Amino acid sequence: xxxxxxxxITHPDTAPDIKNPPTFDxxxxxxxxxxxxxxxxxxxxxxxxxxxxxxRDYCADIWLDYLTCRDKxxxxxxxxxxEYHKYYxxxxxxxxxxxxxxxxxxRLKERAKRIEAKRSKEELE
Amino acid sequence: MATLRTSCRTVAKLKRYLVxxxxxxxxxxxxxxxxxxxxxxxxxxxxxxxAAKKYGLRVEDYQVYPDDGLGYGDYPKxxxxxxxxxxxxxxxxxxxxKTNYNEVRHVDHDLYxxxxxxxxxxxxxxxxxxxxxxxxxxxxxxxxYVLCEPYPxxxxxxxxxxxxxxxxxxxxxxxxxxxxxxxxxxxxxx
Numbered sequence: 001x002x003x004x005x006x007x008x009i010t011h012p013d014t015a016p017d018i019k020n021p022p023t024f025d026x027x028x029x030x031x032x033x034x035x036x037x038x039x040x041x042x043x044x045x046x047x048x049x050x051x052x053x054x055x056r057d058y059c060a061d062i063w064l065d066y067l068t069c070r071d072k073x074x075x076x077x078x079x080x081x082x083e084y085h086k087y088y089x090x091x092x093x094x095x096x097x098x099x100x101x102x103x104x105x106x107r108l109k110e111r112a113k114r115i116e117a118k119r120s121k122e123e124l125e
Numbered sequence: 126m127a128t129l130r131t132s133c134r135t136v137a138k139l140k141r142y143l144v145x146x147x148x149x150x151x152x153x154x155x156x157x158x159x160x161x162x163x164x165x166x167x168x169x170x171x172x173x174x175x176a177a178k179k180y181g182l183r184v185e186d187y188q189v190y191p192d193d194g195l196g197y198g199d200y201p202k203x204x205x206x207x208x209x210x211x212x213x214x215x216x217x218x219x220x221x222x223k224t225n226y227n228e229v230r231h232v233d234h235d236l237y238x239x240x241x242x243x244x245x246x247x248x249x250x251x252x253x254x255x256x257x258x259x260x261x262x263x264x265x266x267x268x269x270y271v272l273c274e275p276y277p278x279x280x281x282x283x284x285x286x287x288x289x290x291x292x293x294x295x296x297x298x299x300x301x302x303x304x305x306x307x308x309x310x311x312x313x314x315x
Contacts, residue, residue, distance in 0.1 A: 004278060016283065018282065032313040034312070043295075053296070057288070098282035098284070099281060101282070101283040
């Protein structure tokens with residue numbers, strides 16, 4: 001609810017656009033750089049597994065592990081609980097990363113607004 | 126033979142106890158459903174008087190359904206007094222259905238029994254007011270919905286990131302124009 005109040009009432013100008021990727025340079029403010037996200041799977045491997053598009057995210061390798069495990073132990077699929085749990089941990093971490101990106105976008109927008117305000121104030125003086 | 130005669134005598138003795146005279150068995154006016162069938166539509170004044178007398182009504186009270194092919198012959202058109210509307214403290218011949226013996230019934234009598242329709246009912250809230258209340262509630266909800274539609278609820282997250290340039294080729298993009306999209310975690314590289 002607080003996000004709605006922020007985005008619609010108090011700060012409509014600095015609220016991030018949730019339908020588009022971040023607008024600022026992703027490496028800005030990281031002097032040592034950032035670790036790039038890589039999927040330890042190739043397109044061909046995912047094609048071979050006939051994966052639907054919504055499963056081809058950065059957790060696809062864990063999902064593929066889970067499917068392989070299921071194939072191995074079927075019908076005792078409860079033995080793959082570990083892989084299943086790992087997959088949803090990965091999804092949770094992915095969601096946290098998206099929340100962090102939102103917060104970063106929001107703070108950078110506020111910072112840009114502060115800098116702009118300071119600059120125009122100095123111009124007036 | 127003697128046995129038969131004795132049995133007949135016994136039955137004759139018992140007959141008045143076995144077959145009791147009730148309202149149903151001692152019906153005077155009509156005994157069979159063909160007797161209850163209404164007569165033809167009354168055309169002359171004499172026929173009207175005769176029909177009114179047949180149904181026990183006064184001539185000025187006697188009204189007939191129009192003879193348009195869907196009428197009921199000379200059966201009278203009575204005002205609707207539903208079962209629920211009848212006085213429960215009156216001394217009815219049949220208190221169960223609140224009717225008197227030989228009473229002329231409405232042609233749709235079975236529709237206005239106590240547990241069925243009640244057109245005479247006095248409503249606490251009139252039908253028009255009910256409709257207004259219903260439409261008012263629906264309109265209020267619709268107004269709130271339409272006003273809030275440009276401001277949806279959302280989670281504070283940016284769009285989900287996908288590998289291989291956000292699945293550009295998988296979503297049917299042109300291979301010659303594939304962009305390079307890099308995604309980063311918030312950790313620093315070793």
